[in-house]
Amino acid sequence: xxxxxxxxxxxxxxxxxxxxxxxxxxxxxxxxxxxxxxxxxxxxxxxxxxxxxxxxxxxxxxxxxxxxxxxxxxxxxxxx
Numbered sequence: 001x002x003x004x005x006x007x008x009x010x011x012x013x014x015x016x017x018x019x020x021x022x023x024x025x026x027x028x029x030x031x032x033x034x035x036x037x038x039x040x041x042x043x044x045x046x047x048x049x050x051x052x053x054x055x056x057x058x059x060x061x062x063x064x065x066x067x068x069x070x071x072x073x074x075x076x077x078x079x080x
Contacts, residue, residue, distance in 0.1 A: 042076070 045068075049059040060078045062068065069075045 040072075045072070045076075 045063055046059060049062040050056070053059040053062050064076050064078055
């Protein structure tokens with residue numbers, strides 16, 4: 001909380017929250033949208049990573065990365 005001084009007195013400044021109907025409408029629209037789940041096979045993921053990376057080792061790093069495991073919900077590990 002910020003304090004301001006006015007002629008020797010200390011006054012507490014309180015911030016106000018502005019509540020508008022536009023913000024609530026946007027939040028409600030985002031909450032009501034349905035999320036479409038897409039099934040992707042492991043082969044599709046590897047093929048897409050190979051198309052993007054161009055090399056097998058780079059594709060393996062991409063598919064087994066932490067961001068890919070967060071996105072898919074599974075951890076993919078390459079052995080060999």
